[in-house]
Amino acid sequence: MKTTDAATQTLLATRLALHPRVALRPEPFGALAYHYDTRRLVFLKHPDVVAVVRELGSHPTVAAALDACGIGEQRQPAFVQALRSLVESNIVMEAATS
Amino acid sequence: MTLLVDQLKRGLDAPICLTWELTYACNLECVHCLSSSGRRDPDELTTAEAKHVLDQLRDLQVFYINLGGGEPMIRRDFFEIVEYSIAQGIGVKFSTNGAFIDAAKARRLAALEYLDIQISLDGTDAATNDAVRGDGSYATAIKAMDHLRDAGFGPFKISVVVTRHNVDQLDEFKALADGYGAQLRVTRLRPSGRGVDSWHDLHPTNAQQLQIYRWLLAHGDNVLTGDSFFHLNALGDEPLPGLNLCGAGRVVCLIDPIGDVYACPFVIHDEFKAGNLRDEGGFAKIWKHSTLFAELREPQSAGACASCGQFDACQGGCMAAKFFTGLPLDGPDPECVSGDGELALAGVAAESVPRPLGDHSKPPRATPVSFTRK
Numbered sequence: 001m002k003t004t005d006a007a008t009q010t011l012l013a014t015r016l017a018l019h020p021r022v023a024l025r026p027e028p029f030g031a032l033a034y035h036y037d038t039r040r041l042v043f044l045k046h047p048d049v050v051a052v053v054r055e056l057g058s059h060p061t062v063a064a065a066l067d068a069c070g071i072g073e074q075r076q077p078a079f080v081q082a083l084r085s086l087v088e089s090n091i092v093m094e095a096a097t098s
Numbered sequence: 099m100t101l102l103v104d105q106l107k108r109g110l111d112a113p114i115c116l117t118w119e120l121t122y123a124c125n126l127e128c129v130h131c132l133s134s135s136g137r138r139d140p141d142e143l144t145t146a147e148a149k150h151v152l153d154q155l156r157d158l159q160v161f162y163i164n165l166g167g168g169e170p171m172i173r174r175d176f177f178e179i180v181e182y183s184i185a186q187g188i189g190v191k192f193s194t195n196g197a198f199i200d201a202a203k204a205r206r207l208a209a210l211e212y213l214d215i216q217i218s219l220d221g222t223d224a225a226t227n228d229a230v231r232g233d234g235s236y237a238t239a240i241k242a243m244d245h246l247r248d249a250g251f252g253p254f255k256i257s258v259v260v261t262r263h264n265v266d267q268l269d270e271f272k273a274l275a276d277g278y279g280a281q282l283r284v285t286r287l288r289p290s291g292r293g294v295d296s297w298h299d300l301h302p303t304n305a306q307q308l309q310i311y312r313w314l315l316a317h318g319d320n321v322l323t324g325d326s327f328f329h330l331n332a333l334g335d336e337p338l339p340g341l342n343l344c345g346a347g348r349v350v351c352l353i354d355p356i357g358d359v360y361a362c363p364f365v366i367h368d369e370f371k372a373g374n375l376r377d378e379g380g381f382a383k384i385w386k387h388s389t390l391f392a393e394l395r396e397p398q399s400a401g402a403c404a405s406c407g408q409f410d411a412c413q414g415g416c417m418a419a420k421f422f423t424g425l426p427l428d429g430p431d432p433e434c435v436s437g438d439g440e441l442a443l444a445g446v447a448a449e450s451v452p453r454p455l456g457d458h459s460k461p462p463r464a465t466p467v468s469f470t471r472k
Contacts, residue, residue: 027105032110
């Protein structure tokens with residue numbers, strides 16, 4: 001198994017969700033995400049990223065959402081990085097654990 | 099070129115940035131007005147038609163629209179249109195000269211969500227501003243900004259068209275914006291509308307272009323530009339923030355007051371008209387199937403610029419700037435930083451320069467007649 005750093009493990013165990021003020025619009029390259037509060041437009045540049053972002057809210061952890069979307073362990077680091085930048089731009093946010 | 103930019107050039111399912119000039123009527127007559135505004139066109143879209151357009155944009159998931167004119171607040175149904183748009187989940191940003199923002203309107207605007215306001219200002223003093231925008235327009239804009247601040251609107255935008263006469267005021271514009279808690283937006287002057295005649299006297303000199311490039315680099319994301327200065331990227335290794343591409347017909351388009359759809363706000367001319375909203379199929383059909391937009395989404399030839407090492411940086415510049423100065427679209431921008439545009443301009447015969455489509459300027463006022471009381 002590939003070793004992953006602590007920060008990655010933490011994120012994988014977090015529950016994330018699409019920010020309620022964000023709209024996703026499907027596009028040939030993936031989707032456009034528009035944040036109505038910050039007025040920021042973010043490009044989700046891969047259909048798999050879009051699928052994961054849409055799924056996040058229905059799973060208890062990021063790892064579970066990735067699993068549900070069929071993202072294998074090898075691709076996890078890339079997705080963790082993408083999700084981190086989406087958290088930073090507030091497109092995705094930490095959600096209350098249910 | 100990045101994959102994303104490549105994909106954006108092939109067009110999106112709906113525009114990102116849609117400008118809608120609500121009216122050609124305006125209380126001002128700025129010498130560089132991109133839509134030659136002044137008088138209302140009697141064929142303007144009605145309130146019902148405007149709402150129908152908004153329904154179509156909602157179905158296409160257009161996130162926000164940029165309303166302008168003319169002066170959009172002149173329309174009696176201005177608030178009705180804005181409120182309807184917001185209710186459809188379409189955010190609104192509108193450009194205004196501020197003449198119709200009094201204390202009460204400022205409070206009404208402040209109460210709306212998903213609303214941004216851009217106050218146009220082209221000088222940090224009355225003399226510089228009013229030379230371009232007309233007598234009293236500086237005082238009008240400042241008063242509107244005061245009202246917005248007092249109403250607690252929050253960070254509105256101050257929108258500046260950079261000319262050779264205000265380029266030295268960029269720091270002062272920034273300070274002015276900061277003083278209001280506002281955001282500064284600076285954009286490139288195009289030879290569109292009435293600008294076709296004033297551009298030669300107003301556009302920045304080549305030395306000033308370097309000044310603008312350095313200033314924009316120094317201020318990064320803190321100053322908005324509508325990504326309009328990408329032709330300056332040929333000046334250095336560091337690109338300006340934003341998408342380095344012409345979005346006309348690909349991610350951007352213009353709806354004019356009578357429902358004509360153009361590739362961008364700066365090309366009001368038959369050659370760049372994609373259709374009319376009143377035609378069967380409406381906006382979606384135009385955006386997805388018009389011949390013009392399909393052509394613009396094809397790979398564009400670098401033409402005369404193909405042998406220039408800077409083409410990747412500047413992308414050949416702005417289509418509108420070339421068109422309305424009589425230059426070929428596959429050649430250098432008239433403000434090409436290598437000076438190639440200037441050379442090309444010298445060879446353009448005045449009568450071969452295309453004229454913008456409609457002139458909505460008010461007729462010149464008759465000489466005042468003096469009445470003698472009997």
